Amino acid sequence: MARWRDGRGELVVGGQDGLRVPLEIATSYRARTKGLLGRDSVEGALLLSPANSIHTFRMRLPIDVAYLDHRLTVIAVRTMPPNRLGLPRPRSRHVLEAEAGAMEGWGVRVGVGVEVRGESMPRDR
Secondary structure, eight states: OOOOOSEEEEEEESSTTSEEEEEEEEOSHHHHHHTTTTOSOOSSEEEESSOSOOBOTTOSSOEEEEEEOTTSBEEEEEEEOSSOBOOOOTTOOEEEEEETTHHHHHTOOTTOBEEEESSSOOSOO
16 A cells, blocks of 8 residues: 655646646644644645545535545545535545545546655555
């Protein structure tokens, strides 16, 4: 399974020449716990790893949530308003979060594979 460090990178949707989206990577307990709390907007997406569920308690904005398996293939996409608890997805290993409506525009949907590139590359695979 991929392991990243907290930091910044790039989400690639739709293959090697696909759409590139700015990405924040949260892998430490502290970074995953903070997530998008207290933000009024999101530039790009946030990757939580490892993760198989999320909540939107104390969030200020609705978000899109994509659950990814160990191969970074999207297994579910949901839009969640603030103050909700998402059900755990047993096959999920990572979760992507973005502003509500963004993922549809990026082409993130069930069955699509994504790639993570940039400063926080996997230490092992």
